[in-house]
Amino acid sequence: MLNQLRLVSISLLISVSVYSQSDSTAIPKRTYKTKVLPSGELLEIDGLLNEKAWEVVPWEGDFTVFDPNNGEVPSQPTKFKITYDAKFLYVGVRCFDSVPANIERRLARRDNFAGDWIELNIDSYNDKRTGFSFNVSAAGVKGDEFISQNGNNWDASWNPIWYTATNIDELGWTAEMKIPFSQLKFGKKEEQIWGLQLNRRFFRAEERSLWQPMLRGAPGWVSEFGILRGLFNIQPQKQLEIQPFVVNQLDTYPSEARNPFRDGSDFRFNGGLDAKIGITNDLTLDLTVNPDFGQVDADPGAIALDGFQIFFEERRPFFIENKNIFDYEFADGNDNLFYSRRIGRSPQGFVVDEDAEFIDHPKNSTILGAAKFSGKTKNGWSLGLLESVTGNMFAEVLDTLGNGREELVEPLTNYLVGRVQKDFNERNSYVGGIFTATNRNLPDNLSFLRKSAYSGGLDFRHNWKERQYYLEGNFVGSHIMGSKVAITDTQRSITHLFQRVDADHVNVDTTRTSLTGTGGKLELGKAGGGSWRYNGGVIWRSPELELNDVGFLRQADEIKQYASIRRLFLKPTGFYRTAQVGLEQFTTYDFQGNYNRVQYEFQGFINYKNNWWTEAGAAHKPRIFSNTVLRGGPRWQWSEENFWFLFFGSDRRKKFNFTLGYVNSQAAEDNFSLKRYVFRCNYQPFDAFSLSISSEYEENPNKTQYVSESSFNGTARYITANIDQRTFNTAIRFNYSLNPNLSIQYYGEPFISRGTYTDFNYVNNSIAEKLDERITLYSDSQISKSQETGSYLIDENLNGNTDYEIADPDFSFVQFRSNLVMRWEYIPGSEIFLVWSQGVVGFGDPTETLGRNLDNQILGQKKDNTFLLKATYRFIL
Incomplete structure (x- = not known):
């Protein structure tokens, strides 16, 4: 096939x-x-x-x-x-x-x-x-x-x-x-x-x-x-710039009685240095010592019920600059051999101590220093080398007797990324490579982390016929090492799931101390010339491929075939300025040969004569199987799905412009559905002030949302339920510019997601065609809720004894993040930031409405505040 x-x-x-x-x-x-x-x-x-x-x-x-x-x-x-x-x-x-x-x-x-x-x-x-x-x-x-x-x-x-x-x-x-x-x-x-x-x-x-x-x-x-x-006779100028900075920061938050780590406020004074040194005119060395990113926007709110990690964009200046040189997107989505958010990540360790009364856990790992060597030579060599070290991070612990101590929660870690590309064929083609290395200095209490991880890749692109046609591809490999516990955990992670009960090609080996995997892509297409664009190719990720130490990989064990074609309408008419329509198709398999998915999608876009626009699309998914839904259980079949979307908006030049959007997805037998409503607007009442609002409301019910796994008479029970999930978020931004070098910006985003579960059931035939053959609902006699613990008690054989319990999965997650920043570039390259950040994270009552939880948990709660003054001066030597 x-x-x-x-x-x-x-x-x-x-x-x-x-x-x-x-x-x-x-x-x-x-x-x-x-x-x-x-x-x-x-x-x-x-x-x-x-x-x-x-x-x-x-x-x-x-x-x-x-x-x-x-x-x-x-x-x-x-x-x-x-x-x-x-x-x-x-x-x-x-x-x-x-x-x-x-x-x-x-x-x-x-x-x-x-x-x-x-x-x-x-x-x-x-x-x-x-x-x-x-x-x-x-x-x-x-x-x-x-x-x-x-x-x-x-x-x-x-x-x-x-x-x-x-x-x-x-x-x-x-x-x-x-x-x-x-x-x-x-x-x-x-x-x-x-x-x-x-x-x-x-x-x-x-x-x-x-x-x-x-x-x-x-x-x-x-x-x-x-x-x-x-x-x-222009002489190449070697760049030499040094930019020291100082930061004063005051944090205020609700105090907690008797907790010395939460007494209501913290103050710190910090300093660091950024430098840019021209090794040659072509190649530059960037250095940062003890960097501070306090003026950077907070991440948007998000919640993932599928168990996969959430991808967040990089916002830190040191890692963004020249990011294109280090990028190695080898497949599709966000899969990349280098994901800079791993550097300075939240500590992965935790404190396990029954006597621990109060714990102060660091939010991020401290970047002691980083260096980045990058540039491109006149001979067509593109070079990049990044080295970064994050320090030992300790949680402070106070026990019930008043004794204090520190416990390591993130080890000293070294990250290395090397990238090279070479142009040839009169700059119409290139070949390249990448190498990454992560090495941790692991103590015994953090042996569940991988000790070292290495990845590498080769890539190429060949263009011909005035760059209208291209052939590109890449090959990647990874090798990780660690303790038996670390490698076993890796095999069992949702990225791999070697414990899948119906998988013949993978299994968990608790004696292994390393894994080695491969991946890659090969694509052929037409990128320019005329009115047609098309491409087709294949992507693969082997079961043991692992990149998440300094890269990003959502799921391994997949082979994907894809093809697309677009027709462009580039000559304006009395009706439109430009338009395009396109068709896409893809199928996926795993390395056992299971045919998991096929999708057909249509998309269209038109920019009208008055600069209003419309974007629409629809897709049909006649086959949807997943290896991950049951988290190590058997392969799961979703009912076939159809979805469509429609967005339209006004002329973006106008001082008020807007976008309205709607997304609708429906699975057969009401297995699941999605309705998303989108509203975005921008308003600039006068030249110095602009305001933007982006709101989304989403309803995402699902009759078979995974809940947990239990055991009944030695048989695994994979438990799902009908979830009523609703999510709302709004991002608000405004900018007031006194002049091109002095501005005030605000960013704020409330986010709330609520899920309530009913109609609990267990899986009996995960790949059955009909939904009622896939699952069996618990009867009212089999399931009851404990008044003491709030858990659901299951008496599956109706003998009067509890066979297993299900923790109440209902949730209401609420988050608010905001930044108010005054930025003044008082001379070119030198800046002063005055920042006020607010935030609150909490859990509301799942039985309440989104609006009431929003009021109680955001408007009605005391918030954490950060006041920060940062000054930089850029010396040009």
């Missing part, structure tokens, strides 16, 4: 390749030739462009519309100049506007691209895959991003030091940029030849125009840049 599906996918790709429309003609590359500033000439960055020194180079213009009317003359013309001296690149831009009073000047914080703006993109590596982006709005708001993957990834965490100013006059608006060569990366040559693109947003018409013309269906972004020449 698997071989047949692979043949079908390959045949689909070949047939679409043959019958798709003919490839478009390549657009000739434009060239801008700059000149050096005359000796002694200076340019003041004030946005006026009135200095005589600008006359050394001529104006360049003739921009072309990219979106929506690709290839046409723009509504408003644009022209620019570029010059340079020994240390800086200077760019001047004139954005003409026939109605200057209507230029949109929305204030925002850095990297928020609102209103009219101009963007400069430079590919100083000239590798046609990576670039540096510098953006300034008509209001003077600065933005900068590192571009990778030929435009598929834009990293806004890159914050170089550069200078810009804008001015509005009777002709429109002007912008000046002064970019230090130390912030760009290039090799030593007599003449630098760089990729160049300028991109203007004309806000009123929502029109994008480019200096280098580019088709909407192009296979990438950086590869389509024009050429910048005339940069002679």
Whole structure:
């Protein structure tokens, strides 16, 4: 069956390749030739462009519309100049506007691209895959991003030091940029030849125009840049920056009687250092000592009843910058050999002591130091090396006699990640590799942790026919070592479940002290040219693959085949600006050969002429088997499922815009269902202030939600029940910008999820076609609830004795997190943060409504507060 599906996918790709429309003609590359500033000439960055020194180079213009009317003359013309001296690149831009009073000047914080703006993109590596982006709005708001993957990834965490100013006059608006060569990366040559693109947003018409013309269906972004020449004898500038910081922090919280660890407040003073050292102009060493991330937003609320770990995005600046170099997404979803949230994670140990009266358990592991060596050479080598050490973490314990002690809950741990890629075939292809290592200094009480874990991988991508077609793939391997307890726990974890009672290809071996696994992906597709896009491939994860020490792996033991095709409608009509429709299909198997899942999905998107939009989709899942639902029990069959979704929204340019969405999923026999209601809105009543709200309400009933496992007369009982789960969360953000460098931001999110269980049952035939054959409901005579313990007592054989108990699974989880941050960049690269954070986590009454629990547990509870003052100063040496 698997071989047949692979043949079908390959045949689909070949047939679409043959019958798709003919490839478009390549657009000739434009060239801008700059000149050096005359000796002694200076340019003041004030946005006026009135200095005589600008006359050394001529104006360049003739921009072309990219979106929506690709290839046409723009509504408003644009022209620019570029010059340079020994240390800086200077760019001047004139954005003409026939109605200057209507230029949109929305204030925002850095990297928020609102209103009219101009963007400069430079590919100083000239590798046609990576670039540096510098953006300034008509209001003077600065933005900068590192571009990778030929435009598929834009990293806004890159914050170089550069200078810009804008001015509005009777002709429109002007912008000046002064970019230090130390912030760009290039090799030593007599003449630098760089990729160049300028991109203007004309806000009123929502029109994008480019200096280098580019088709909407192009296979990438950086590869389509024009050429910048005339940069002679520039000496590479080695970057050397040191940024010390100091932090004052006060925590307040409800005090607990007699608990010395919760007396109502804590104060700490802390300091650390970040540094950026240019080893060469191409390669940079980043260092951090005792980093502090107190100004970073809290994670959103989440709860997972399926037992799997929850993936949270990285928010810490040190790990975000140059993240693209270290990424190794080898499969689908969030599976990655490097997941930086493992570094500084919550301690995994715990205190087991009946005499322990009070325990102060640390929330996160302390990062003693980290170093990151990264960059790309002129010969096409992309290099990354990250080393980090987290310290021993201790829980403080006070026993009933008043004696205090410390107990280790997280050991000294070393993390190492190495990444390399090499371009070849005129930058159209690359090969690469990655290696990771995690080593822990384990004492006896933490022997349940793995002592060491290693992973590695090889990847490649080959593009041809002007990058329109590609073949990419990777191979990964892992090897973990530890005590017999640690490796047994790994085998039994939900990622692996070697104890599955009906699995012939895996079993738990309690004598093992290591596991070795593999995984990978192979994909073929069309990425650009014409109106068709398609791909197909296969992914696998072997049963023993384990990456969760410094990577992220949700589930092993899977083989997945997939294929997709999309039709793009890129030429505007009187009805829409752009649209697309697509079909996707995938099937999954495990390594025993079980055919577990098949899914067919349709998706469509349309952006109307008035810039409103609609997105819709539907899917059919005729076969859904799972190896994980019963947590080590037999393979489980869900009833077949159909789902659909519909989202639509208004013009995002408007000062008030919104999105409404609805998701509906229904399984046969009412096995389970999902209804999700989504509302999002953004409101900017005046240029300096913006407010956004994102709310979701979800109902997720399920007649066979897993509860627990028991034993009856030597037979395993896998117990499920009908759950009525309801979840509500709202994320609120506002931003008030006094000027482009001084802003106040607020983030707050209440989250509540409530689940009540009824109709308890046990599994008798987990793969039966009909739901009533899969489970057997307990009768009223078999199940009762204890008034003393609250547990459910099961008398399955009705002999008057309790055969087993089920703990009451009802829950109501409530969480609130908020940050109020004042950020002032008082000089480029140096900042002051004033932060007030609030939070509360609790458990409500499952019998109450969501609204009442929200009121009691969030509005009616005293909250934990953190007040923080952080100051940094960036020395450029």
